Amino acid sequence: MEPLLELRNVEFRYHSQTVLEGINLHLQRGQFAAIVGPSGAGKTSLLKLILGALQPSSGQMLMHGRRYDGASPTRVAYVPQIETVDWNFPVTVEQVVFMGRVKQSSWRPWPTRQEQALVRQTLGELGIENLARKHIRDLSGGQQQRVFLARALIAAPELLVLDEPTTGIDMHTTEEILHLLGELNRSGMSILMTTHDINAAANHVPWIVCLNKRLTAQGSPETVFTPENLEATYGGEFMVVRHQGVLFIQQKPHGHSYHDLIPHPVPGAVVDSATETGNERSFGTLSV
Amino acid sequence: MSALLEPFQYSFFRYGTLAAVFAGALCGLLGVYIVLRGMSYIGHGLSHAIFGGAVVSYVIAINFYLGAGLWGFMAAVLINQTSRRTKINTDAAIGVITTASFALGVALISRYRRFTRSFDAALFGNILGVAWTDVLVIIGVTIMVALIIFVTYKQLLFMTFNSEVAQVYGVNVRWLDTLFSLMLATVLIATMQVLGVTLIAAALVIPPICARLLTDSFHRMLLLSTLIGALTGFIGMNLSYHLDLASGATIVLTQASIFVLILLISSIRKQAGRRLMHTHV
Numbered sequence: 001m002e003p004l005l006e007l008r009n010v011e012f013r014y015h016s017q018t019v020l021e022g023i024n025l026h027l028q029r030g031q032f033a034a035i036v037g038p039s040g041a042g043k044t045s046l047l048k049l050i051l052g053a054l055q056p057s058s059g060q061m062l063m064h065g066r067r068y069d070g071a072s073p074t075r076v077a078y079v080p081q082i083e084t085v086d087w088n089f090p091v092t093v094e095q096v097v098f099m100g101r102v103k104q105s106s107w108r109p110w111p112t113r114q115e116q117a118l119v120r121q122t123l124g125e126l127g128i129e130n131l132a133r134k135h136i137r138d139l140s141g142g143q144q145q146r147v148f149l150a151r152a153l154i155a156a157p158e159l160l161v162l163d164e165p166t167t168g169i170d171m172h173t174t175e176e177i178l179h180l181l182g183e184l185n186r187s188g189m190s191i192l193m194t195t196h197d198i199n200a201a202a203n204h205v206p207w208i209v210c211l212n213k214r215l216t217a218q219g220s221p222e223t224v225f226t227p228e229n230l231e232a233t234y235g236g237e238f239m240v241v242r243h244q245g246v247l248f249i250q251q252k253p254h255g256h257s258y259h260d261l262i263p264h265p266v267p268g269a270v271v272d273s274a275t276e277t278g279n280e281r282s283f284g285t286l287s288v
Numbered sequence: 289m290s291a292l293l294e295p296f297q298y299s300f301f302r303y304g305t306l307a308a309v310f311a312g313a314l315c316g317l318l319g320v321y322i323v324l325r326g327m328s329y330i331g332h333g334l335s336h337a338i339f340g341g342a343v344v345s346y347v348i349a350i351n352f353y354l355g356a357g358l359w360g361f362m363a364a365v366l367i368n369q370t371s372r373r374t375k376i377n378t379d380a381a382i383g384v385i386t387t388a389s390f391a392l393g394v395a396l397i398s399r400y401r402r403f404t405r406s407f408d409a410a411l412f413g414n415i416l417g418v419a420w421t422d423v424l425v426i427i428g429v430t431i432m433v434a435l436i437i438f439v440t441y442k443q444l445l446f447m448t449f450n451s452e453v454a455q456v457y458g459v460n461v462r463w464l465d466t467l468f469s470l471m472l473a474t475v476l477i478a479t480m481q482v483l484g485v486t487l488i489a490a491a492l493v494i495p496p497i498c499a500r501l502l503t504d505s506f507h508r509m510l511l512l513s514t515l516i517g518a519l520t521g522f523i524g525m526n527l528s529y530h531l532d533l534a535s536g537a538t539i540v541l542t543q544a545s546i547f548v549l550i551l552l553i554s555s556i557r558k559q560a561g562r563r564l565m566h567t568h569v
Contacts, residue, residue, distance in 0.1 A: 015375065051456045078456040089324065089449055090506045099446045103458035109441035109507075135504045155457060 002065045004029045004074075004159060004190050005050065010059030012045055019045045022214045023059065027159075027192060032185040034201040035194045037211035038234050043194040044081075046211065047163055050192070051078055077152035079162040082144050087137045093147050094119050094132040100151040122154045126180070142173035149180070160184065162193040166200055178204035198225070202247040225249055295529045303423050304415040304482075308521035308539060310426045311479040314433060315488065316495035316517025318475050320510050321468065323496040324448050329379055330367070332489030333386030335476050337363035339485045340389035343396045353425070353477055360473030363389055368465055413484030413536030415525070422481060429478040433471050437510075440464065445506060483536045491517065494543040501554045520546060 005027040012020040020042045027033055035043050048054040049061065052068065060067055063074050077100065097119050098111050105115055123129045126146045131139065139147065145165055152160055165181070166174040178200055185191050195201050201208060201221070208224040210217040210233040217229040225247055230238040237252040295301040315331075322331060338360040345355020363385055370381040437444065446454035447464050455461045476488055483491050499512035524539030531538070 048452075053452055053455060076456060078453055080450065080453050085450065090500065090504050090509050091445075091449065092505065095445075095506065096449075099442070099449065099454075100457065102442050102446050102454070105442065107439055109438060137504075161456075 001028065003027060003062075004031070004064065005192075006060075006062040006065075007050075008060040008062070010049065010056045010061060012042070012049055012054065013057045014045075018213065020049070020211075020213060024215065025209065025218070027190060029190055030185070030188055031207055032181065032191045032205055033193075033207040033209055034205040035192070035209045035211050036196070036198050036201055036233070037216075039196075041212040041233075043211055044163055047078075047161055047192070047194060051076060051161060074159060075155060075157045076159045076161060077155040077157035079145075079148045079152050079160070079165060081164045082141065082148070082168055085136070085144070085148075087144075089136070091136060092132070093123070093128070093134050093136060093139070096136060096147055097122060097150045097154055100154040103155070118154060122150045125153070126150050140173075141169040142176060145169060145173070145177055146180075149177075153184075157189070159190045159192065162191070164194055164196065166195055166197045174200050198230075198249050199247070202249060221247055291530075292526070295526065300416050300418070301525070301529060303418045303420055304535065305522060305525045306423050307418045307426050307482050308415060308525045308535065309518045310423070310430045310521075311482040312491060312495070312517035312519070312521030312524075312539065313514045314426065314430045314475055314517070315479060315483075315491035316499075316513040316515070317430075317437065317510060318433060318471060319492040319496040319517070320499070320513045321444060321448050322472070322492055323500070327378065328489070328493045329382055330364070330472070331476070331492035333367075333382035334360055334364055334472060335480065335485045335488040337386040337389035338473065338476050338480065340391070340393035340396075342480075343393035347396055347400060356480075357473055357477050359389070360476055361470050364469030364473055365466060368469060413480075413482055413487060413534075415482050415535040418481060426478050426482070429474055433475060436467065436471060440467070444468070483539065487536045487540050490540040490543065494540070494547050495520070498543070498547050498550050501550050516543070516546065 003026040005025070007023050007025040010020065010023040010025075011018070023046065035046060037043050045054060049056055055069060062068070094116075098105075098115065101111075101115060101118070106112065111119065120129060120132065123132055126149060128143055128146050128150070131143060131147070136144065136147065149162075149165075152162075160181075162181075165177055169177065174197065181191055181193070182204060193205070202225050203221070206220060208218065208221050209215060210224060210229055212233050216232040217224045222242075225240055227238045227240055230240070230249065230251075234251070239250045239252060241248040241250070296305075319331070322328060338356045341356040341359020341363075342352060344359065345352055348355070366385050367378065367381045370376055370385070371378040376384075443454070443459045443464055446457065446459050447461055451461050451465075479488060479491070495513040495517040496509070498516050499509045502512055503509050520543045521539055524542040525535055527533070527542060528535040528538035
């Protein structure tokens, strides 16, 4: 099947400095993928290349098998990092969401009744209909993320691209946002996101792409999150623990042995069996 | 009452007031986008660049509006391209390009001392020398800018909010940026004679920040800023007549006074709100 998005040997240099090199990436229709990597790995640059906001220095980018350079030939919606938003800008939630229809709506400055209804419906689907008339400054981190997700969804995109959607929000909200993205993906939407939160990505995103200027690994979380791949991506030593289908990834702090790092996810829990292969530990059952 | 109406019997004052009202409204309207895009310094810089263009157009004997307009537009595009394609920030690009252009104007004036035209008017404004055709130009530019903003409202709003994201959603940011530069250059030329190169920047910035203090809504900010610009143009002109002060400076001082007043009122309201919250807690 022809991939929705394909990058062939893409390289990107900025002022003679190589930011990305040898990027070969496929994203199938209906796939949900997360790009992980350390700060400065080129995650945001890669997203901007895909979005057409940056031009590759060499290599090819294809959408539905068609080469593109600049604006994407398919409907792509983008949720930027919330840190990049000017929260003092004088706009309400519904005005921000309506921006997502900028290409489809009429030339009139104000939304039509149908467009107003669509804005309300999209906000309703994300459970934030009551915030429609609020100024964007007056929202919590999770609400802010949902507003920008609503703006993306109202554009009816074929590909949803999110830059660090879990940055600056608490664990509970991270869980909610990733659950929401999972639901959208199950309804058929292709999603590509970047994240620093490898534990959340490991347990919510079915396809992981490890990046540090070049792709170091890609595949399912189980195959990608190995101490070797993590070391190749982030540097340093990592411990990966699997317990009842849940992956826990922990970087080894300086001066600690792996034996000090056995996680106890439930207070008072005792691990009754464990196997160790290299730096990877697998646990059997927990008794509390 | 008759003393207040007295200046309106003079045609120069009527033309001047009309020009000041429309120039104030025009600067207030476009200024909203300038302030929200964090480009407040561009009005100041471009007006200086246009001064250079005005002198050059006089030296090579072409129409002032055409010569200075093209010059200002080119300067705006050059600023955009320099900051977009190099490591130089927008404020630094404005500083280099517009100051060099202004210096060229000053150099040409010192070289061609045979000038009969006074460039004091361009520098400090000469509203009393406004002719009916100048008023028509300002009204025409106001209508044109208002129409463009009406038609491109959604795209301009998105670009002002976040130009990089707007591009992903299909807004032609490059084209819109160029159109905006063209509008800005046209506004500066149309209002130069009213306010002068040195005072235009204030008229572009003060009404929008006054409006911003009064509302959290973008379209209300556009309306309020336009209204404040027009109103201060009218009040400033009348004050300048009765107090015998320079008109451009009086208009800007009126705007600054209104800004201080709004700032005071909003601080008092904020403090009262905090006190009320403490009482309820």
